[in-house]
Structures are given as structure tokens and as C-alpha cells.
Amino acid sequence: MKKKIISIIISGLLAVTVVLSLAACGGNSGGGAAPAGSGADNAEKTTFIMGIDPEYPPFSYLGDDGKYTGFDVEICQAACDKLGIELEIFEVNWDNKLIQLDAKECDCIWSGMTILDSMKEAGYVLSDPYFDNTQVLLVKADSGIKSSADLAGKDVAVQLGTSGDQLLSSDLEELAATFNSVVRCDSFLKCFTELDGNAVEAVLVDEPVAKAYINEHEGFVILDEDLGGEQYGICFRSDDQALCDQIQGAVAELVADGTYKQIAESKEEYADLIPNLIFLQ
Amino acid sequence: MSLWTMIGLMAGGFGKTCAIFFLTLLFSLPLGMVVALLRMSKVKVVSGIVRVIISILRGTPLLLQILAVTYGPHYLLGADVSKNKLIPVVIAFAINYAAYFAEIYRGGIESMAIGQYEAADVLGYSKFQTFIHIILPQVIKRIMPSITNEIVTLVKDTSLAFAVSYQEMFTIGKQIANSQTSFIPFLVAGVFYYVFNAIVDFVMARVEKKMNYYH
Numbered sequence: 001m002k003k004k005i006i007s008i009i010i011s012g013l014l015a016v017t018v019v020l021s022l023a024a025c026g027g028n029s030g031g032g033a034a035p036a037g038s039g040a041d042n043a044e045k046t047t048f049i050m051g052i053d054p055e056y057p058p059f060s061y062l063g064d065d066g067k068y069t070g071f072d073v074e075i076c077q078a079a080c081d082k083l084g085i086e087l088e089i090f091e092v093n094w095d096n097k098l099i100q101l102d103a104k105e106c107d108c109i110w111s112g113m114t115i116l117d118s119m120k121e122a123g124y125v126l127s128d129p130y131f132d133n134t135q136v137l138l139v140k141a142d143s144g145i146k147s148s149a150d151l152a153g154k155d156v157a158v159q160l161g162t163s164g165d166q167l168l169s170s171d172l173e174e175l176a177a178t179f180n181s182v183v184r185c186d187s188f189l190k191c192f193t194e195l196d197g198n199a200v201e202a203v204l205v206d207e208p209v210a211k212a213y214i215n216e217h218e219g220f221v222i223l224d225e226d227l228g229g230e231q232y233g234i235c236f237r238s239d240d241q242a243l244c245d246q247i248q249g250a251v252a253e254l255v256a257d258g259t260y261k262q263i264a265e266s267k268e269e270y271a272d273l274i275p276n277l278i279f280l281q
Numbered sequence: 282m283s284l285w286t287m288i289g290l291m292a293g294g295f296g297k298t299c300a301i302f303f304l305t306l307l308f309s310l311p312l313g314m315v316v317a318l319l320r321m322s323k324v325k326v327v328s329g330i331v332r333v334i335i336s337i338l339r340g341t342p343l344l345l346q347i348l349a350v351t352y353g354p355h356y357l358l359g360a361d362v363s364k365n366k367l368i369p370v371v372i373a374f375a376i377n378y379a380a381y382f383a384e385i386y387r388g389g390i391e392s393m394a395i396g397q398y399e400a401a402d403v404l405g406y407s408k409f410q411t412f413i414h415i416i417l418p419q420v421i422k423r424i425m426p427s428i429t430n431e432i433v434t435l436v437k438d439t440s441l442a443f444a445v446s447y448q449e450m451f452t453i454g455k456q457i458a459n460s461q462t463s464f465i466p467f468l469v470a471g472v473f474y475y476v477f478n479a480i481v482d483f484v485m486a487r488v489e490k491k492m493n494y495y496h
Binding site: 095096098099102118155157160161166169185186190194196198199 | 352355356360361362363364443444445446448452455456458459460462464
């Protein structure tokens with residue numbers, strides 16, 4: 001009798017599992033198919049999937065309410081509202097972001113992303129730049145390091161796949177050769193932890209990220225040295241020019257009606273961004 | 282970037298992959314035996330504590346344990362983060378794999394018939410001698426397939442070291458894949474792992490055959 005009850009319970013559980021997993025599959029393929037449409041059916045697009053690095057404050061990060069927020073996310077949300085399409089957020093793996101974009105896991109990469117020549121060469125559609133960025137070195141205030149020359153023989157951390165990472169193997173190659181090693185972490189949090197834990201002496205990072213970090217943590221300074229100017233933009237797949245124009249048009253409207261400025265001034269964390277926002281010049 | 286440059290760069294990282302692999306085996310195989318014996322201890326407190334530790338190590342992801350060993354001391358105690366990432370990585374791997382090996386050893390030891398202990402006792406073997414000369418050789422033979430399973434898994438798990446930016450082969454492969462927007466490095470990584478595991482398989486099959494002395 002006991003055995004019978006147990007076998008009934010087990011078969012019941014199995015049945016539930018099968019049904020649930022089938023339902024999950026159905027849901028996935030349904031959800032995946034709709035936004036997967038490429039350039040041709042943009043007109044009917046109802047969801048726009050924004051690819052972000054969820055660990056990139058103040059542009060894109062997990063807010064206190066457990067939802068993604070940040071300057072880029074808010075602008076994108078406002079643009080989608082204008083266009084009457086639904087915004088969906090996809091967390092990309094920053095060092096695989098272009099592969100994930102090609103795989104149609106998202107419709108764009110929009111997360112404080114530096115426009116690189118290599119992206120243009122590879123045929124990606126890029127929006128007009130919206131932010132002037134510089135690469136800076138963040139060091140501990142008590143380290144006595146005053147310039148990049150003081151970093152000879154020291155260890156420097158950089159986030160994998162960022163423009164800083166690329167700079168160290170191109171324009172800043174000579175400087176990088178003086179370092180003892182370049183530690184490539186898969187998130188900025190890890191870079192900063194390495195710095196805080198004395199495993200590295202400096203972090204090469206985008207200026208706004210460094211400023212955001214300094215605002216929340218004491219004992220760090222940004223070296224007064226501009227290691228490379230660059231601009232942020234939005235990256236779309238090579239056949240998505242129409243989508244790029246559509247989004248860009250909506251952003252231009254936001255700039256025109258003042259919403260853009262309003263968002264930029266809405267949060268304390270965005271204050272440092274304003275002088276570098278190209279559309280507000 | 283040519284295919285050969287890619288393979289060259291990844292082969293450089295493969296040395297670091299091998300370092301994790303061999304050091305982990307070196308530490309975890311003996312440590313597993315110590316843990317297994319403590320787990321079977323007649324002292325309830327000892328076996329209880331070890332049981333909880335094994336349960337934690339098997340019940341949480343290895344990735345989490347690597348992060349905990351590397352950055353935990355810094356966040357909890359304010360200690361410095363190790364510059365040489367191989368140290369925390371090997372510590373995390375060795376502890377994790379020791380927990381699995383311990384359970385495999387225990388399974389092997391407990392599968393031995395009680396009659397063997399009785400016969401050894403009659404023949405005048407001490408407890409220690411019984412374990413070393415009679416029980417252990419049979420246990421090793423019996424658990425070989427399970428050990429091979431774990432070793433093969435270890436080869437693939439080495440890629441988890443990317444989490445603390447240890448530049449092993451797969452980490453480098455990912456970097457190349459990103460900078461070249463190419464899928465080829467992943468295929469190369471697959472081939473590296475497969476060939477390594479084919480060698481492991483071959484060696485372990487030879488070892489098993491060598492130990493097949495009663496058949």
C-alpha cells in the first residue's frame with residue numbers, strides 16, 4: 001500500500017515536471033521568435049530588447065528596487081514610450097556582447113558603450129555618439145602614485161572587453177609594457193575589489209564609472225591624466241539601419257522636448273555626466 | 282589574427298589550465314582520503330562536522346567557492362587579495378574536489394565485506410596494516426571508474442577560474458573571441474579540452490588495466 005502511494009506521488013511529480021518544462025519551452029520559443037525579427041519587419045516591432053552591462057553605473061545598473069535603471073536605461077525607456085514599443089532588458093556578458101547581438105539575443109548594445117573602429121569595420125550600425133568619455137586611472141589616495149609613469153612595474157586592472165582593455169593593446173601599448181601585468185577582470189566591481197585589496201595598484205576605467213565609484217567609496221583618487229578620448233554610442237546589427245534611425249529619431253525628440261535634460265538632472269548620480277553629454281552642449 | 286596565432290596564445294594559457302589541474306589532483310586526492318576517514322570516525326562530533334562541511338562544499342557552486350576563497354578574506358577581514366590567483370584558485374578547487382573524492386573513498390571502503398576485517402584479525406594484522414595492505418588496494422581498484430569521472434570533470438571545470446581573472450586557456454579564448462568577433466576560439470578551446478580528456482581517459486584505462494591483477 002505504502003509503495004503504491006509513493007509511486008503515485010512520484011509519477012504525479014514527474015507529470016508536473018514534464019508539463020512545466022514543456023510550458024517553459026513553449027514560452028521561450030514564443031517570446032524569442034517575436035523580437036528576433038531583423039531589419040525587414042521593424043515596422044511591426046512591438047518589443048525592443050536593449051542589451052546592457054548590468055554592472056555599469058551610472059549608465060546601467062540594478063536599482064534599489066531590484067529593477068535595472070541608469071541613465072541609458074531611462075533614456076531608452078523614454079524613447080520606447082515615445083515609439084509605443086515595449087522595452088525588454090537583456091543582460092549581456094560584456095566580453096561576448098557582439099556575439100550576443102549577432103545571435104539576436106538583444107537588438108542593440110546600449111550601455112556606456114565606446115564606439116570602436118573595429119565595430120565600424122565589422123559592419124555594425126552605430127548611432128550618433130551621445131557622450132564624450134575619457135579613460136582615466138583610478139588609484140588609492142595614499143599610494144603616492146601621481147601619474148601613469150609611476151605605475152612602472154606595478155599591476156593594473158581593466159575590465160575585459162572594454163575600450164580600456166583595447167587601448168592597452170593598441171594606443172597605450174607602450175605604457176602597458178611598463179606595467180608588471182595587466183589583470184583583466186570580467187566586471188568593474190572585481191577590478192575595484194582587486195584595487196581595494198592591494199592586488200593591483202591602479203584600474204584603467206571610463207571616467208564616469210570612476211567618478212561614480214569615488215562618490216560611494218573613500219580613499220581613491222583619479223589621476224589627472226587623460227589617457228584617451230572616445231565617444232559612447234549605440235550598436236545595432238548590420239542589417240538594422242532602420243531600427244537605429246527609429247530609436248535615434250525618438251531620442252532626438254526627447255532632446256527637443258526637454259525630457260532628455262530632465263532625465264539627466266533627475267538623479268544625483270547623473271550630475272557628473274551632464275558636462276559630457278553631447279546632445280546637451 | 283591567424284588561426285595559428287590564436288592557437289599559440291591559447292596554448293600559452295593551457296599551461297595555466299594544466300597548473301590548476303595537476304595541483305588540484307595533487308592536493309585533493311590525499312586530502313579526500315583524510316576527509317573520508319574523518320567522515321567515518323566513530324567520534325560523532327567529528328563525523329558530524331565533516332558531514333556538514335561536505336554537504337556545504339557539494340551543495341554550493343564551485344564558482345561561488347572560488348569567489349569566496351579569492352575575495353572572501355578581503356570583504357570579511359580586510360585582508361589583501363592575492364596577487365597570484367593560482368593560489369586561491371587551487372585552494373578552492375582542492376577543497377571542493379576533496380569533498381567529492383572523500384565520498385567516493387567512503388563508498389569504496391564501506392563496500393568491503395566485514396569478513397575481510399575478521400580474516401585479517403585472525404591472521405594477526407593490526408588495524409592499520411589491515412587498512413593499508415588489504416582494504417585500500419581493493420578500494421582503489423573498485424573506485425577507479427568514479428575517480429576517472431571526477432578527473433574528467435575537473436579538466437572542464439578549470440575554465441571556472443575565469444571568474445577571478447586567472448588567465449587560463451578558456452579566459453584567453455573568450456578575450457580573442459571578443460576582440461576578433463569570432464567563434465573559432467571556442468572551437469579551439471573545445472578541441473583542447475577534448476584532446477586533454479582523451480589523454481586522461483587513455484591513461485586511466487591503462488591504470489585500471491594494470492590493477493586488474495586478479496582477473
